[in-house]
Amino acid sequence: MRPHLISAQTGRPDPIQTAKDLLRAGRQEEGERTLRQLLDRDGGNPEALGLLALLEVQRRHTKKAKQLWEQALANPTPAWIYLRNLFNLLSVVLREGARAEAAKYASRPVPQWPEQRIPNPEERQMLPALADMLADLGRIDAAADLLTSAIGHLAQDGVLHHALGKLQLARGDLGAAWQALQQAEQRLRPRVSFPLLTDLCLCAMERGDQAAVRAIHATLATASPVYVSPAQTGQRANILIFNKVKFADIDSERALHFGGNFPGQLSTHLAAEYRFMSVFAEEAAGRAAREQLPPPALILNNIAGAEAMAARGSQQDLVQFAASFGVPVINHPDKIAQSGRDENAARLAGLANLLVPRTCRFDKAGKTGSELAAAIEAQFAYPLIARTLELQQGLGMHRIDDRAQLLDALATRLPEQFFVTEFIDSRGPDGFYRKIRAAVVGDHIGVMRADWDTFWMVHGRKSEERVAFYRSNRHLLAQEDRLCADPDRELGAGVMATLHAIRERIPLDIFGIDFDVLADGRLVFYEANASMSLFTAAAPDIRSPDHAHQRTLAAMRSYIDGLLK
Known part of the structure; x- marks a missing residue:
């Protein structure tokens, strides 16, 4: 055990350091006794209280630990001890799953990091982790202010x-985000951080900086141009997926290639039947790595955004690369190019029993914000939806209720080119917005799931808030089961016929359709594309109906095997 530090005030060994040394040496009783003796003299010492709380956690006495941390947090100084205690308390409470309780603790004032203290290695790890927890609990500004206050001491810390x-x-704040992320990338070189590069890519896309997006994609593709899944006995064929570099949830090389949309889901659900491989086909590094791939029997094109493909000018490269294998291609690049958001809206116009929200593409070039706002207002009433050309899953999409919000979005959030879409208020009598998703596989159409929300942008069931929503509204799960089993009965006669009419006009092979049905029986078309998630990723007790998934998986097998004959 190292020599005890001497307190400058008393000339005696520092009791906190003595206790820490005893605890590190496994002498818990002596360490605890030292801390309690200190508290006899200084009952509110926050560091001693925090250390005792950690001892109680080790003993699985979390209630006692929380009480000690609450006592410690009554003293906001010194700030670094306060922050450490808050971090430890939030870690324990979140590990218990008590999110509401954690939010209560996170609502306390969060001090800035003091200028006079240089964070030690433990504190350097704690700071970004605490900021992440605070942000997750709704304290984004407090988290950002905390890190900003510490960054002066850690200017070379890429993490x-x-x-x-x-x-x-x-x-x-896209400008500040871009600056901080670029500084992180520079400080982490030569190491390649997949999560950092994907955040840089997302920021560049939000900013409309296509040159930066292409450079980041090229860097990621060079690091891992192809991925080949392990071979298994009983696999019937090799299937090559043309993937684009993804920019979320990367924790492995496989995750870099296979995302959460249906091609990535198939690579999991049908792994025993087909050997799935991936190549970043838009990138020169991916096409150059072709020799690393076993010969495929089929290609599934997952570069499925018409607008993104047009922006990158990659259609011909993809067409030529696909042709070089001499095998069938699902969702061929030429078909993708015909299925953009505005093209689909135009080709579906006039279909009976179908309401297609008006959609128009706008370009900022040569226009002031006021001029562009006037052009938008000439075609659309408020509220309206503005969104980027490329992003999916609600990213880059904003509801705008008035001119002030529109001018702000034009100045800060929307890239050079963007879509504006008519907002359709489709709330039901229960007050919920609803989004229904159908899967199209060749001529097969199956309703896969329905989601509800009190918010206009309806998401799935991944976040804790959405999980809690469905556990509190289980009647919706029963309604979803009936809806997927017999859509015409639950939604009204003619819904499936309308979906088939949509299918006939969309030039894709496998894709998803998002829609709802109004009280008057009309189907509201939200979108159709080949990059949707079709199979459930929700917790077992709130998953969408298994019978719907099994029908669509069977249709996928049949369609794929038909192409392999």
Whole structure:
């Protein structure tokens, strides 16, 4: 055990350091006794209280630990001890799953990091982790202010710059986010951080900086141009997926290639039947790595955004690369090019029993914000939806209720080119918005799931808030089961006929359709594309109906095997 530090005030060994040394040496009783003796003299010492709380956690006495941390947090100084205690308390409470309780603790004032203290290695790890927890609990501004206050001491810390950049991105400050993320990338070189590069890519896309997006994609593709799944006995064929570099949830090389949309889901659900491989086909590095791939029997094109493909000018490269294998291609690049958001809206116009929200593409070039706002207002009433050309899953999409919000979005959030779409208020009598998803596989159409929300942008069932919503509204799950089993009965006669009419006009092979049905029986078309998630990823007790998934998986097998004959 190292020599005890001497307190400058008393000339005696520092009791906190003595206790820490005893605890590290496994002498818990002596360490605890030292801390309690200190508290006899200084009952509110926050560091001693925090250390005792950690001892109680080790003993699985979390209630006692929380009480000790609450006592410690009554003293906001010194700030670094306060922050450490808050971090430890939130870690324990979140590990218990008590999110509401954690939010209560996170609502306390969060001090800035003091200028006079240089964070030690433990504190350097704690700061971004605490900021991440605070942001997750709704304290994004407090988290960003905390990291900003510490960054002066840690100017060369790439991890801290990355954490700050993520927070700036979450709060919509794209300029500050870009600067922080670039600084993180520079400080982490030559190491390649997949999560950092994907955050840089997301920021660049939000900013409309296509040159930066292409450079980041090229860097990721060079690091891992192809991925080949392990071979298994009984696999019937090799299937090559043309993937694009993804920019979320990367924790492995496989995750870099296979995302959460249906091609990635198939690579899991049908792994025993087909050997799935991936190549970043838009990237020169991916096409150059062709020799690393076993010969495929089929290609599934997952570069499925018409607008993104047009922006990159990659259609011909993809067409030529696909042709070089001499095998069938699902969702061929030429078909993708014909299925853009505005093209689909135009080709579906006039279909009976179908309401297609008006959609128009706008370009900022040569226009002031006021001029562009006037052009939009000439075609659309408020509220309206503005969104980027490329992003999916609700990213880059904003509801705008008045001219002030529109001018702000034009100045800060929307890239050079963007879509504006008519907002259709489809709330039901229960007050919920609803989004229904159908899967199209060749001529097969199956309703896969329905989601509800009190918010206009209806998401799935991944976040804790959405999980809690469905556990509190289980009647919706029963309604979903009936809806998927017999759509015409639950939604009204003619719904499936309308979906088949949509299918006939959309030039894709496998894709998803998002829609709802109004009280008057009309189907509201939200979108159709080949990059949707079709199979459930929700917790077992709130998953969408298994019978719907099994029908669509059977249709997928049949369609794939038909192409392999």
